[in-house]
Amino acid sequence: MISRRILNIEESSTLAMAQKSRDLVKEGKKIINLSLGEPDFNTPNFIKEAAKKAIDEDFSKYTPVGGYDDLREAISEKFRRDNNLIYDKNQIICSTGAKQSLMQLLLCILNPNDEIILPSPYWVSYFQMIKFAKAKPVILNTSIENNFKISAKDLEKKINTNTKAFLINSPSNPTGAVYTKEELREISNIIKKHPKVIVISDEIYEHINFTKKHTSIGEFLDTKKQVVTVNGLSKGFAMTGWRLGYLGAPTKITKACIKLQGQFTSGTCSITQRAAISALQKKPDFTKEMKNKFLIRRNLTMNLLKNIEGIKVPEPKGAFYIFADFSYYFNKKYKQKIIKNNDELSLFLLEEGEVATVSGSAFGDNNCIRISIASSEKDLKTAISRIKKCLSKLS
Numbered sequence: 270m271i272s273r274r275i276l277n278i279e280e281s282s283t284l285a286m287a288q289k290s291r292d293l294v295k296e297g298k299k300i301i302n303l304s305l306g307e308p309d310f311n312t313p314n315f316i317k318e319a320a321k322k323a324i325d326e327d328f329s330k331y332t333p334v335g336g337y338d339d340l341r342e343a344i345s346e347k348f349r350r351d352n353n354l355i356y357d358k359n360q361i362i363c364s365t366g367a368k369q370s371l372m373q374l375l376l377c378i379l380n381p382n383d384e385i386i387l388p389s390p391y392w393v394s395y396f397q398m399i400k401f402a403k404a405k406p407v408i409l410n411t412s413i414e415n416n417f418k419i420s421a422k423d424l425e426k427k428i429n430t431n432t433k434a435f436l437i438n439s440p441s442n443p444t445g446a447v448y449t450k451e452e453l454r455e456i457s458n459i460i461k462k463h464p465k466v467i468v469i470s471d472e473i474y475e476h477i478n479f480t481k482k483h484t485s486i487g488e489f490l491d492t493k494k495q496v497v498t499v500n501g502l503s504k505g506f507a508m509t510g511w512r513l514g515y516l517g518a519p520t521k522i523t524k525a526c527i528k529l530q531g532q533f534t535s536g537t538c539s540i541t542q543r544a545a546i547s548a549l550q551k552k553p554d555f556t557k558e559m560k561n562k563f564l565i566r567r568n569l570t571m572n573l574l575k576n577i578e579g580i581k582v583p584e585p586k587g588a589f590y591i592f593a594d595f596s597y598y599f600n601k602k603y604k605q606k607i608i609k610n611n612d613e614l615s616l617f618l619l620e621e622g623e624v625a626t627v628s629g630s631a632f633g634d635n636n637c638i639r640i641s642i643a644s645s646e647k648d649l650k651t652a653i654s655r656i657k658k659c660l661s662k663l664s
């Protein structure tokens with residue numbers, strides 16, 4: 270009954286774990302949910318006010334498919350102001366979350382068997398989206414030892430005549446890796462030698478960066494020809510449920526995405542778009558408060574995890590996840606059952622410790638487990654002490 274296209278992709282494991290933990294809470298279990306990457310803060314008041322005003326002013330009709338003109342202008346200006354990127358209004362398209370921006374983009378640029386270079390560990394959906402577009406992900410592995418970052422040389426080795434695109438996500442979900450300006454410049458120098466390769470830069474964690482200022486790779490390349498920059502309001506502005514993602518791209522690509530979106534959703538919610546204008550027109554200084562809170566939580570969680578025997582905990586430089594190596598606990602036993610891998614360990618932490626995490630396997634990694642730190646300090650403390658207790662039961 271179901272198409273091969275759908276049977277061929279997997280359910281999102283981040284969303285599946287979040288649902289599993291909601292279901293257990295309904296059954297009366299006291300689960301602490303550190304699975305989902307979702308800020309626990311509320312949307313800033315001035316953005317909520319803009320949305321209320323839009324409702325009262327009857328912004329209730331279909332919008333232009335790519336978004337209201339003044340929103341696309343605000344995004345073009347945001348790219349210039351915050352990222353040194355030149356995309357004019359017609360190169361921008363707004364969608365129902367960065368997830369839709371990315372899926373549409375891949376459908377618009379990839380032919381079957383085109384290669385797309387993807388550093389691993391990668392965000393779950395990239396891999397499935399590429400499969401859905403029938404293209405071939407070419408995985409570029411990284412590890413804790415190289416801070417989960419690729420080098421320009423690694424990239425160069427993977428580029429060939431079938432390479433259509435290269436996808437980079439800095440700050441990264443799940444590893445928290447952040448590329449420095451110099452590293453991005455070096456990667457760009459390789460890309461410049463291959464003018465047909467499209468760079469897709471997912472910068473959704475731009476505002477959750479614990480290093481210096483965020484750098485966009487597009488700063489070093491010709492954005493009109495070769496770079497698609499994807500961003501959105503979900504993470505930095507605590508607006509996951511509002512569903513506003515956007516991208517800037519070479520005009521041909523933007524036009525193709527608008528064509529697809531016109532047959533698909535007709536564009537994203539009018540009220541969200543009006544609220545987004547007020548969010549993006551303001552200098553993003555107000556996001557710093559949330560970032561500083563994430564930093565406190567990162568330090569707290571890192572320190573607590575470091576006290577647990579055997580775990581390797583690399584320090585995330587951005588985003589709100591800790592991606593720690595738990596392989597020390599593989600092949601240990603609990604009540605006669607052997608915990609073989611990170612999937613089984615993550616499940617064990619949920620069932621025995623009542624803490625929801627996401628296994629690294631969903632992100633292309635066999636040793637790590639992802640812990641979201643987008644929760645209160647109190648919950649993080651309780652969760653890590655539960656994890657510690659749980660792991661001490663393994664022998």
Ligand code: PMP
Pocket residue numbers: 306365366367368369392438441442471473501502503509513514
């Ligand atoms: N990219 C990355 C790396 C993410 O973690 C997320 C989180 N869902 C997205 C894109 C999509 O975000 P949204 O659809 O909520 O804008």
Ligand code: GLU
Pocket residue numbers: 281283284304305306307368392393394442
């Ligand atoms: N990006 C978040 C995460 O990785 C939200 C869930 C999703 O869209 O995958 O948890």
